[in-house]
Amino acid sequence: MHGQHQAAVVLERRPLTERICEITLGKADGTALPAPRAGAHVELRFGGKDGRFLRHYSLVGPLDLTSSHEPFWRIAVQRENRRRGSDYIHRHVTPGTSVLISPALSPFRLTADDGPVLLIAGGIGITAILPILRACVMRRREVRMLYIGRSRAAMAYVEDVEALGGDAVTVHDATSSRGRPDLAALLARQPADTTAYVCGPPALIEGTRQAARRLGWPAARVRHEVFNPAHKEEDQAVTVHTRGTSVHVSPGHTLLEALETAGVETFSDCRRGECGLCITPISNVEGDIDHRDRFLTADQKRGNRQIALCCSRPRSTSIELDL
Amino acid sequence: MPHANQAIPLDEEAIFDAMPMEEEGQFANHATPLIRNCWYVCARRDEVGRTPISRRLLDTDVVMYRTRDGRPVAMHNRCPHRAFPLAKGHVEGDRLVCGYHGMQFEPDGLCAHLPAISHVPANACVQTYPIADRGPLTWIWMGDANLADEALIPELPWLASSEWGSVTGDFHIKADYVSMHENLIDQTHFPFLHPGTVGTPEYARASMNATTEGDQVLIHRRLDNAPPPGIYGKPADIMHKNVDRTSEARFVSPAVHMAHARIFDPQPEPGKPSVYGYYITHCFTPESNHSIHYWWFNSRDYGIDDTDIDAFMYEASMQAYYEDVEALEWIMDVVLTDNEAQQFELSFAPDKPGLMARRIMHRLAMAEHG
Numbered sequence A: 001m002h003g004q005h006q007a008a009v010v011l012e013r014r015p016l017t018e019r020i021c022e023i024t025l026g027k028a029d030g031t032a033l034p035a036p037r038a039g040a041h042v043e044l045r046f047g048g049k050d051g052r053f054l055r056h057y058s059l060v061g062p063l064d065l066t067s068s069h070e071p072f073w074r075i076a077v078q079r080e081n082r083r084r085g086s087d088y089i090h091r092h093v094t095p096g097t098s099v100l101i102s103p104a105l106s107p108f109r110l111t112a113d114d115g116p117v118l119l120i121a122g123g124i125g126i127t128a129i130l131p132i133l134r135a136c137v138m139r140r141r142e143v144r145m146l147y148i149g150r151s152r153a154a155m156a157y158v159e160d161v162e163a164l165g166g167d168a169v170t171v172h173d174a175t176s177s178r179g180r181p182d183l184a185a186l187l188a189r190q191p192a193d194t195t196a197y198v199c200g201p202p203a204l205i206e207g208t209r210q211a212a213r214r215l216g217w218p219a220a221r222v223r224h225e226v227f228n229p230a231h232k233e234e235d236q237a238v239t240v241h242t243r244g245t246s247v248h249v250s251p252g253h254t255l256l257e258a259l260e261t262a263g264v265e266t267f268s269d270c271r272r273g274e275c276g277l278c279i280t281p282i283s284n285v286e287g288d289i290d291h292r293d294r295f296l297t298a299d300q301k302r303g304n305r306q307i308a309l310c311c312s313r314p315r316s317t318s319i320e321l322d323l
Numbered sequence B: 001m002p003h004a005n006q007a008i009p010l011d012e013e014a015i016f017d018a019m020p021m022e023e024e025g026q027f028a029n030h031a032t033p034l035i036r037n038c039w040y041v042c043a044r045r046d047e048v049g050r051t052p053i054s055r056r057l058l059d060t061d062v063v064m065y066r067t068r069d070g071r072p073v074a075m076h077n078r079c080p081h082r083a084f085p086l087a088k089g090h091v092e093g094d095r096l097v098c099g100y101h102g103m104q105f106e107p108d109g110l111c112a113h114l115p116a117i118s119h120v121p122a123n124a125c126v127q128t129y130p131i132a133d134r135g136p137l138t139w140i141w142m143g144d145a146n147l148a149d150e151a152l153i154p155e156l157p158w159l160a161s162s163e164w165g166s167v168t169g170d171f172h173i174k175a176d177y178v179s180m181h182e183n184l185i186d187q188t189h190f191p192f193l194h195p196g197t198v199g200t201p202e203y204a205r206a207s208m209n210a211t212t213e214g215d216q217v218l219i220h221r222r223l224d225n226a227p228p229p230g231i232y233g234k235p236a237d238i239m240h241k242n243v244d245r246t247s248e249a250r251f252v253s254p255a256v257h258m259a260h261a262r263i264f265d266p267q268p269e270p271g272k273p274s275v276y277g278y279y280i281t282h283c284f285t286p287e288s289n290h291s292i293h294y295w296w297f298n299s300r301d302y303g304i305d306d307t308d309i310d311a312f313m314y315e316a317s318m319q320a321y322y323e324d325v326e327a328l329e330w331i332m333d334v335v336l337t338d339n340e341a342q343q344f345e346l347s348f349a350p351d352k353p354g355l356m357a358r359r360i361m362h363r364l365a366m367a368e369h370g
Helices: A085-092 A123-138 A158-168 A183-188 A202-214 A255-261 A298-303 B012-016 B177-185 B201-205 B230-236 B307-337 B349-369
Strands: A006-015 A020-027 A041-046 A053-058 A073-078 A098-101 A117-122 A143-149 A169-173 A195-199 A222-224 A238-242 A245-249 A279-285 A306-308 A318-321 B008-010 B039-044 B053-057 B060-066 B072-076 B090-092 B095-097 B111-113 B131-134 B137-141 B165-173 B207-213 B216-226 B243-253 B256-264 B275-288 B291-300
Touching: A020 A085, A041 A073, A041 A085, A053 A073, A053 A085, A053 A123, A073 A085, A073 A123, A117 A123, A117 A183, A117 A202, A123 A143, A123 A158, A123 A195, A143 A158, A158 A169, A183 A202, A195 A202, A202 A222, A238 A255, A245 A255, B039 B053, B039 B060, B039 B275, B039 B291, B053 B275, B072 B131, B165 B307, B177 B243, B177 B256, B177 B275, B177 B291, B177 B307, B177 B349, B201 B216, B207 B349, B216 B349, B230 B256, B230 B275, B230 B307, B243 B349, B291 B307
Parallel strands: A117 A143, A117 A195, A143 A169, A195 A222, A238 A318
Antiparallel strands: A006 A020, A006 A098, A020 A073, A041 A053, A041 A098, A238 A245, A279 A306, A279 A318, B008 B207, B039 B137, B053 B060, B060 B072, B090 B095, B131 B137, B165 B291, B207 B216, B216 B243, B243 B256, B256 B275, B275 B291
């Protein structure tokens, strides 16, 4: 993805819930953006001339069945508690703000067959699930959907989803229904050969996968959107020592971003722990590493001799790298 | 979709009335963005098999193959890793294997195996396109996949029917699909560009009626008591007599033009039919704004197993279509290279059916590209 970003501009911004705002993005030259495939996401860089923050957002797409093509891209951003990327967007991004966007990527997509579809969205995960629901309705595929949230008022697009899916949609509001939905019972009710698509907090994804495994579903019958695992609430500042210099990494940034900003030459591509290009040998670290990538094997992770700069962090506040 | 039925009688006097150009840019031309939300022919059905093939369609290189159970698959012919053309790889089971580093892709475009690393990266995927077989042809949808309803594939039942005999051929043409549509729906050029085959001097004056049906344009023509054109008269062996003739030409979609002709012999000889039916099917798909893939079929409802008629129909069709191909390529060359004067085109009343089709294409293109 590196070097393939293009200049874009924020067109509009509107609040969806207390913590979630919707932002529409257009190309800076005013030409139309291509319609993204259902479930696609974009890598967004924002917060300065070269983009100080990098985040992945699902492309929500049109909200109803009548507007077949929008020349812009729609994302929804949930504000987190600490002053990080999403907080920056909520504070500073307004119509006219310049950002950089990657081409749309769509690894989260409908199966090629016509089998039944079960959609499970948790919280802000609705942004990846809504376009899949819309695609199922338009393609007349058999679909059911569960949308889980803390309270109805906190659930973005809840009315749009109900209008799109009608009776196929069940809204589970944890405040009024006092608790979690029974995923195992939900999966057990589905017709044979159903594929489940889930997007939401890691616990929801893992819960769905476990329930499916217990019911004997093949692993390929649960598809989930891989979130960028680079950022956690508890992240602390880290100092990276390499080649005789020290680089400060603030909690909202990755090691990779801080090294790039400091002018240290690195390799990277996917920036979400997939490709392995940014894996770097560790010279010295106190304690172990919170490995968040999917590239290293479990043994390699236990060895703590290498780290994926794009997403992983030491649990301590200092690390020495052999770049 | 509202049906705007609009009858436009055309007569000789109207020929000199210039077609009013209401607003500039209302008609599609070679520079209009290609219409993607449409089923286009991508191959003859038997071309797509277990060995991947590639073809450039609407500016995109597409690779096509079949799974073990015969389902067609279409993907972007470009490995997301280092742009290796996937059609240069091979098919293993249902997967397409890149010939450069062995990345394997499932029919839904997701990477299933990457030999160089120990896991499958979730961001490795290839764009796929809806694809479906109908009769002797395979169709593809290069636009918004949510709109790819297979019920929208044009019905061409005579191509797969045992009651009809067909000859078929194909061309790659360095011309735009808009001009091709205008050429096919414009019958006033027949006597001049195709004097030996489809055009007769009498036919240029045949009554004509053009209407729109939704996003289709339909022309009816009728000519009574005149000699048949060679392409229909010779194989039926009725060149020596006068016949009645009706024809219907239809702009079906940006991908298809078809014609239905019937020759009525008022005094058939014993044992011979009194009506001869023909369907002429033109399927074409833009390769780019300036080039097309073209498949044609000439189908008849008599002498369907007669190989002499096949040979004649093939030769006569090829001659006529070659004349069109040559003309369209000359025109494209002028349009693209002649910058001496401002580009312009005059239109006259008989051009109205072609302009109706171009107006529909313009509207469809603008609806997609805003």
